[in-house]
Amino acid sequence: MFLDCNLEHAIWNTAEAAEAAGVTPAVIYQWKRRGKLTPVNKTGWPRYRALDVLRAEQSTRERARRTHEAA
Incomplete structure (x- = not known):
């Protein structure tokens, strides 16, 4: 997974960003x-x-009044 890297300097393409955020590329x-x-x-x-x-991702979930559920 991508979250084990240094997030301050990590740059992701669309597919990586979508996977990390738990959403689709769209x-x-x-x-x-x-x-x-x-x-x-x-x-x-x-x-x-x-x-x-x-x-x-966090902002979107907060606005929708949803919480992220760990798998």
């Missing part, structure tokens, strides 16, 4: 479109800071 693209996530690169396939992805 949700990552929605977060990007809605301004919840900003890619770190300007060209090519989007890459995201790990902490930004996890913050967007």
Whole structure:
């Protein structure tokens, strides 16, 4: 899993971000479109800071009044 890395410096592609957040890649693209996530690169396939992805996921769950259930 990706969460065993240094999250302050980790950069994830869309698939990695989706897996770590427990969502589909389509949700990552929605977060990007809605301004919840900003890619770190300007060209090519989007890459995201790990902490930004996890913050967007937490914010989404809090707004929906859901909690993350550990598997």
